[in-house]
Amino acid sequence: MIADGQQHANEAAVTFVNKFTVHASPDEFERIFLDTAEFLGKQPGFLRYTLLKHIDDQNSYMNIADWRDIESFRRALSQPGFTPHAEALRAVSTSEPNLYTFRQSFTSDSGVPPTRATPAKSYRP
Amino acid sequence: MIADGQQHANEAAVTFVNKFTVHASPDEFERIFLDTAEFLGKQPGFLRYTLLKHIDDQNSYMNIADWRDIESFRRALSQPGFTPHAEALRAVSTSEPNLYTFRQSFTSDSGVPPTRATPAKSYRP
Numbered sequence: 669m670i671a672d673g674q675q676h677a678n679e680a681a682v683t684f685v686n687k688f689t690v691h692a693s694p695d696e697f698e699r700i701f702l703d704t705a706e707f708l709g710k711q712p713g714f715l716r717y718t719l720l721k722h723i724d725d726q727n728s729y730m731n732i733a734d735w736r737d738i739e740s741f742r743r744a745l746s747q748p749g750f751t752p753h754a755e756a757l758r759a760v761s762t763s764e765p766n767l768y769t770f771r772q773s774f775t776s777d778s779g780v781p782p783t784r785a786t787p788a789k790s791y792r793p
Numbered sequence: 794m795i796a797d798g799q800q801h802a803n804e805a806a807v808t809f810v811n812k813f814t815v816h817a818s819p820d821e822f823e824r825i826f827l828d829t830a831e832f833l834g835k836q837p838g839f840l841r842y843t844l845l846k847h848i849d850d851q852n853s854y855m856n857i858a859d860w861r862d863i864e865s866f867r868r869a870l871s872q873p874g875f876t877p878h879a880e881a882l883r884a885v886s887t888s889e890p891n892l893y894t895f896r897q898s899f900t901s902d903s904g905v906p907p908t909r910a911t912p913a914k915s916y917r918p
Contacts, residue, residue: 683845685855702897709899716900720808720893723863730810730893732857738848768845768855772827774834775841 680715680734682741683768688729692760694721697729700760704753708733711747713740729761738767805840805859807866808893813854817885819846822854825885829878833858836872838865854886863892 690697701719708714715734722728735741744750757763815822826844833839840859847853860866869875882888 682848683843685845698896705897705899709901714901717898718808718895719897720810721896723807723892723894728891729896730891766853766855767848769848770843771823771846771854772830772844773842774830776834776839 680770681737682735683770684731684733684735684741685766685768686731686733687764688731688757688761689763690727690729690761694726697757697760700753700756701729701731704757707749707753708744711740711744713737714744741767805895806862807860808895809856809858809860809866810891810893811856811858812889813856813882813886814888815852815854815886819851822882822885825878825881826854826856829875829882832874832878833869836865836869838862839869866892 688697688701698719705717705719708717713736715736717731717733720730720732722730735744745754813822813826823844830842830844833842838861840861842856842858845855845857847855860869870879
């Protein structure tokens with residue numbers, strides 16, 4: 669499990685973090701998000717995503733998605749098939765998207781010190 | 794890998810997402826963060842963390858940490874040994890902490906539909 673976790677973390681050159689504020693029903697948002705994720709999950713370079721819901725705010729969500737490289741991520745979002753998903757999400761929510769690179773990771777069952785990104789992945793757009 | 798990913802996602806009842814704005818050198822912040830993570834990594838209920846750095850803003854970081862339950866998370870932060878770490882982080886950064894619960898997850902090599910949280914984990918503090 670540890671090896672997997674570290675491999676996952678290190679192979680993800682870019683992590684897309686998107687905070688959603690939902691103005692429809694949370695169930696409707698989650699259904700639309702699942703459809704979107706199924707589309708993105710088929711695109712080259714997609715690694716994984718997790719959708720989280722704020723504990724105190726039923727209308728606040730966070731999507732954390734790992735991609736192998738930024739080019740794959742941008743290519744996926746520029747696919748014509750993505751447009752209806754993006755429109756459906758915009759119809760029920762506003763979002764604050766940001767892109768990050770990996771710096772450190774540690775999984776509890778590893779028994780080894782945290783992993784550090786070396787050298788720093790310093791992507792410049 | 795898929796099974797691990799799904800197990801990880803589902804066993805994490807709570808995900809702590811903390812956005813840091815750093816006003817010291819990024820290297821100094823990362824060193825302090827690593828010390829803090831080493832302390833938290835030894836606490837019961839800690840599952841894993843990832844520290845990410847914003848692609849366009851050298852002073853912006855995101856910590857994403859999974860905990861088995863919210864009680865473990867709060868107990869860890871109330872340990873006397875955590876205080877110097879919290880003070881060291883506050884000396885070099887400001888933070889925006891939030892707590893989330895798991896809703897959906899999907900890993901690209903699974904070949905199966907996304908995992909959904911059922912029933913919804915609706916923790917109320």
